[in-house]
Every structure is written in C-alpha cells, then in structure tokens.
C-alpha cells in the first residue's frame with residue numbers, strides 16, 4: 397500500500413492492507429463475499445426493495461401470511477438455497493443463504509423468518525441427513541413451494557429440550573407418535589415437519605429420536621395461530637400428535653441420535669435467526685436515518701443534534717458487529733460461533749430498534765410508521781431459535797472448554 401493511502405486509512409482508524417476497500421464498502425461487507433454470494437445478495441436485495449418493503453407493514457397489520465411472496469421466492473430458488481441441485485435446490489453455501497435472509501428480513505421480518513426456519517431447520521436437515529427415499533418424499537416438493545417445519549419445543553420443554561414428553565412407540569414396521577408440540581412456525585401452512593420424540597423417557601436426551609411427519613397424517617391436529625407481538629405475518633401454533641402412525645423409514649438417523657441432531661441443526665438455525673436480526677436492525681437504522689435527515693428540531697436537522705448523531709453512530713456499530721459475527725458463524729459453523737452471533741445479533745437488533753423509536757419521537761410509536769414494527773419484530777429474535785440466556789451459557793461453556801477450565 398502506498399504510504400499516502402496508508403496514512404489516509406490510518407486516519408480512518410484502519411491500518412491493515414486493503415483497508416481502503418473495506419472502508420468504502422463497509423455496510424455490505426461486499427469485499428469479503430464471493431461473486432456467487434454477491435449475486436444472491438443482490439437478488440434478495442432487489443426482491444426486497446420491489447416486493448417486500450412496500451407491503452411489509454400491511455402484511456404485519458393484517459397478520460397475513462406472505463403466500464404470494466414465498467411463491468416468488470420459490471421461483472428464485474430460495475426455498476432450497478442449500479439443497480443439492482439433484483433435489484431441486486441451488487446447492488449454495490450457508491453464507492449465501494445468510495445474506496439472503498438478512499436482506500429479506502430488512503424488508504419483511506416475517507418473510508425472512510419463515511424462509512430461515514424452512515431452510516436452516518427443515519430443508520437442510522433432510523438434505524444433509526435424509527436417506528435417498530426420505531429426500532424424494534420430504535425434500536423435492538419442498539424446494540418447489542411446499543413448506544417444512546421443525547417441531548422441537550413443547551408446552552413444558554422449550555430451553556430444556558431433554559425434558560420433551562412426546563413419545564414414539566415401536567409397532568412392527570411403524571412408529572406411533574403421541575404428544576404435543578408448541579410454537580411450530582408455519583405448521584398451519586406447512587406440508588411436513590421434523591418431530592423430535594423420545595423412544596425411552598428414562599434415558600432423557602439419550603432417548604430422543606428424530607422423525608419426518610407429513611402434516612396431513614391421520615392423528616395430526618394443528619392448533620390456532622398464536623397471536624404474536626412481532627413477525628405477525630408469520631404463524632406459529634401447537635401440533636397435537638394423537639397416535640400418529642408413520643413408517644419406520646421416516647426416522648432420521650438412529651434412535652437416541654435425535655438430541656444431537658436437534659442441537660447440530662440449531663447451530664445452523666441460529667445463524668439464520670442472527671441474519672434475520674441483522675436485517676431487522678439494518679431496517680431500523682435506515683428508517684431512523686431517513687427520518688433524522690428530514691426532521692427539524694430547535695432550528696436544526698436532527699442529524700446535527702449531537703445526541704441523535706450519537707444514537708445513529710451506536711446503531712451503526714451495533715449493526716456492523718452483529719453482521720460480522722453472523723457472517724463468521726456462517727463460514728465457520730460451530731456451536732460457539734452460532735450462539736455468539738445469535739446472542740449479539742438479537743440483543744443488538746432490540747437496542748437498534750429502540751434507538752429508532754426514540755429518534756422518531758411520537759411517530760416512533762405510531763403504526764403509520766415502521767419504527768414500532770421493527771421494535772416488535774426485533775424482540776422475538778432473543779427468544780425463538782433459543783433464548784439469549786442459553787446462548788450466553790453455550791458461549792461460556794465452550795470458552796471454558798477451550799481453556800481446559802470446565
């Protein structure tokens with residue numbers, strides 16, 4: 397690097413070679429993405445600006461599931477972004493899906509969340525662990541518009557996964573599943589779900605197994621849509637399994653492997669929710685900036701007021717740190733990276749959305765503006781996919797383990 401350029405970038409607080417490039421493109425982190433990742437990002441960005449941003453508020457206020465938008469995303473291939481091409485997917489890497497979810501969530505958090513769970517918690521699980529027969533039945537249609545779900549949580553077991561009570565009993569060539577699952581995203585609209593159930597309750601987490609269950613199977617009853625605070629165009633509901641009979645071939649992996657499968661899949665799922673949180677946070681920053689550039693108070697545009705400038709700066713730092721951790725988690729997938737990304741991205745999204753409401757004053761509380769929607773959408777990212785408190789415990793666990801201090 398020429399000394400003049402180095403001096404200039406050092407003044408910007410950036411002193412490593414290539415810092416100039418990074419500085420000019422810091423919002424999108426574009427310089428670090430491959431050509432393929434950039435093109436997926438652009439595709440999702442254009443789709444968001446054209447098809448999601450204009451209708452997100454209406455979908456939210458009406459609590460309307462984005463069927464039409466998901467159909468369009470299916471035609472773009474994004475309902476099977478990581479799925480192998482032979483099963484109808486795009487065969488992309490996790491970071492490509494991550495940047496797409498971030499962009500979609502910037503326009504409509506509900507759509508981003510639905511796509512995140514369908515891909516990271518359903519389609520990728522079947523793609524990576526399913527037998528060829530399972531992929532034929534439970535994957536091919538799911539890259540062409542059918543929606544997949546992930547049923548782990550129960551009324552008495554959310555964070556405490558080992559405590560699940562749904563039971564699977566062997567009956568000749570079949571398993572018979574009974575129990576209740578809660579908060580299953582898209583179960584109302586979905587065609588199939590991954591279900592975790594125990595084959596031996598005494599073994600706790602070592603007795604859990606993973607099954608694929610068609611949602612139209614006899615004995616499956618879907619509950620009412622939960623009235624949600626945020627992501628109101630998405631749906632979540634209970635599923636009751638009343639002696640649901642499924643072929644033995646619908647089990648994924650072996651009996652007793654279910655807990656490990658669930659935890660490993662959640663490592664991916666958390667990257668998706670972190671990306672979703674980054675998208676919501678970016679939307680809140682954009683909303684606040686647009687407003688602050690126009691609004692006057694005390695004879696000055698808001699951006700000239702030191703406290704508002706400070707808030708905007710904090711928001712930018714919160715968004716960027718969350719984005720960097722999320723992209724790192726997507727390229728180096730492990731429990732610690734995913735948990736750290738979700739922990740930071742969820743908390744930062746809530747803080748950024750709070751700043752946005754504050755900058756917009758009274759309008760920040762009005763449903764005629766987007767700030768209050770971002771605020772409501774941001775809050776859930778600290779709950780679903782695993783609560784923030786658990787993410788912190790996971791990071792702490794692996795930190796001590798790395799230092800031989802457990």
Ligand SMILES: Cc1cc2nc3c(=O)[nH]c(=O)nc-3n(C[C@H](O)[C@H](O)[C@H](O)COP(=O)(O)OP(=O)(O)OC[C@H]3O[C@@H](n4cnc5c(N)ncnc54)[C@H](O)[C@@H]3O)c2cc1C
Pocket residue numbers: 513546547548549553554555556578579580581624627632776779780781782783784785786789
């Ligand atoms: C909109 C939405 C969509 C969802 N979608 C799905 C889905 O598709 N599939 C699915 O399986 N689940 C889904 N969930 C469920 C979600 O994953 C759970 O709500 C979440 O894991 C927390 O479980 P819980 O609600 O039972 O809370 P609990 O586990 O009861 O925890 C409540 C609180 O107690 C504290 N706490 C609990 N345990 C600990 C601990 N060990 N250490 C520290 N603090 C702790 C935390 O503060 C936590 O927030 C969804 C939830 C929502 C709201």
